[in-house]
Amino acid sequence: MIKLDKLQFAYPGREALFCNFSLHIARGENILLMGENGCGKSTLLKLIMGILIPQAGSIDINGKAISRLQAEMFTDVYYHSQSTAENLLGISPEQDWDIWRICMPDLPPLQENTLFTELSTGQQKQHSQRILPYLMDKFWLLDEPLASLDSDAQADLCKLLERKMLSNPGMLLIAHELKHEMLPFTRVLTLKAGVLSYA
Amino acid sequence: MPKLHPLSHILICLVLSSLVFACGKLYILCLILGISLLYSTLRKAYGIRKSLLTLWKSLPFVLSVAVLQLIFRREGDILWSYSILGITEGALYWAGLISLRFLTVILCAKALSRSSFPEFQAAFAFLRLPEEFAFMLSYGVQLIPAFGTMLKGFMRSLRLRGIEPTKLPWSKRLQVYRTLAVSALAGIVTNSQSSAIALELRGFRSSGKRSYLYKKSVGLADACIFAGLILLIYFSLA
Numbered sequence: 001m002i003k004l005d006k007l008q009f010a011y012p013g014r015e016a017l018f019c020n021f022s023l024h025i026a027r028g029e030n031i032l033l034m035g036e037n038g039c040g041k042s043t044l045l046k047l048i049m050g051i052l053i054p055q056a057g058s059i060d061i062n063g064k065a066i067s068r069l070q071a072e073m074f075t076d077v078y079y080h081s082q083s084t085a086e087n088l089l090g091i092s093p094e095q096d097w098d099i100w101r102i103c104m105p106d107l108p109p110l111q112e113n114t115l116f117t118e119l120s121t122g123q124q125k126q127h128s129q130r131i132l133p134y135l136m137d138k139f140w141l142l143d144e145p146l147a148s149l150d151s152d153a154q155a156d157l158c159k160l161l162e163r164k165m166l167s168n169p170g171m172l173l174i175a176h177e178l179k180h181e182m183l184p185f186t187r188v189l190t191l192k193a194g195v196l197s198y199a
Numbered sequence: 200m201p202k203l204h205p206l207s208h209i210l211i212c213l214v215l216s217s218l219v220f221a222c223g224k225l226y227i228l229c230l231i232l233g234i235s236l237l238y239s240t241l242r243k244a245y246g247i248r249k250s251l252l253t254l255w256k257s258l259p260f261v262l263s264v265a266v267l268q269l270i271f272r273r274e275g276d277i278l279w280s281y282s283i284l285g286i287t288e289g290a291l292y293w294a295g296l297i298s299l300r301f302l303t304v305i306l307c308a309k310a311l312s313r314s315s316f317p318e319f320q321a322a323f324a325f326l327r328l329p330e331e332f333a334f335m336l337s338y339g340v341q342l343i344p345a346f347g348t349m350l351k352g353f354m355r356s357l358r359l360r361g362i363e364p365t366k367l368p369w370s371k372r373l374q375v376y377r378t379l380a381v382s383a384l385a386g387i388v389t390n391s392q393s394s395a396i397a398l399e400l401r402g403f404r405s406s407g408k409r410s411y412l413y414k415k416s417v418g419l420a421d422a423c424i425f426a427g428l429i430l431l432i433y434f435s436l437a
Contacts, residue, residue, distance in 0.1 A: 051355065070363075072361070073361075074360060081359075086355075088356075099362070102367070102375065103361045103362050117385075117389055
């Protein structure tokens with residue numbers, strides 16, 4: 001499904017984050033990725049999506065080489081950023097949903113004219129995740145989806161993740177709050193100094 | 200590039216972008232554009248490729264203004280004519296003049312927008328101007344780049360949702376662009392409000408004796424730059 005081969009990446013003027021980094025994710029695998037702050041977890045997801053470009057190495061999704069972010073990638077993969085602002089478009093939940101309905105016309109309409117600025121960070125995050133149940137057929141790349149959610153919202157999301165694990169494409173999840181015993185992950189990986197190890 | 204006082208950077212941009220409007224000689228304007236390009240390249244190690252890319256991106260706008268000048272200006276000898284259209288010597292001169300002016304201003308504005316708020320603050324503190332002035336100016340010059348960066352981020356978010364804006368039908372495209380433009384503007388206003396609150400929380404505008412974390416004095420390199428700018432003004436206007 002996702003293949004990263006001999007990846008090399010460093011932010012300009014900084015030490016290399018990944019050196020000869022490889023990761024193969026099979027279809028249906030559910031992976032929990034853990035690691036300290038700044039170890040490169042979010043960078044890894046951005047590299048997979050073509051948001052960041054590696055200095056060397058190759059990335060492919062379903063056999064298609066990824067050199068930059070393209071709209072067609074949405075057919076196979078959905079990436080949910082750590083930053084809520086990046087997951088929302090427009091100034092209100094209704095506007096954001098209307099943009100979702102451009103690519104998914106079958107979505108039910110939503111009428112919520114509250115401005116995003118009037119919602120709390122947690123509420124904004126919850127809204128940004130409203131789309132997830134409609135994207136069960138895609139491989140999920142979720143970056144810290146549980147952060148800033150209250151315990152009820154976290155429990156709801158965990159239920160959804162559990163349901164998602166039964167569907168085929170799988171997911172790669174970054175979560176500090178999640179104990180790996182809570183959900184039946186296929187693999188639990190820890191990233192440290194650009195090297196992956198089994199937790 | 201030697202470490203210059205932030206005020207020197209503002210002065211360089213102001214002098215270069217003002218000189219192009221005060222001077223009417225094409226070879227001087229070419230020289231000023233060259234200096235602006237060099238300055239833009241060296242400012243925060245931006246690089247020649249990115250500076251040239253800035254010029255390339257502004258080319259459609261600059262060329263369209265130049266073409267209007269070529270078509271509608273009627274000054275001097277006719278160099279070429281076809282039916283009612285004609286290109287005169289004066290039109291060619293003005294097209295060149297305006298293009299060079301625009302390109303220089305764009306490069307200087309871009310270079311200035313790379314200055315951060317603390318740099319503006321240090322520059323205006325040196326002139327003993329109020330900090331509100333530094334805040335407003337730094338926010339003002341970064342308004343258009345911030346708008347551009349926000350829109351770029353929105354385009355990325357659209358692609359993550361499987362939407363390629365350029366492939367949308369016109370009606371949908373307009374709907375999306377309208378939503379995103381309003382959202383970007385709202386974002387900038389909200390950010391300015393957050394920045395203002397953050398500054399207030401850090402004691403900005405508080406009365407009494409102040410200490411500045413970021414203070415820089417003028418050095419030899421700045422003196423050389425001032426001398427160079429005075430020479431350039433003299434040479435351009437002589």
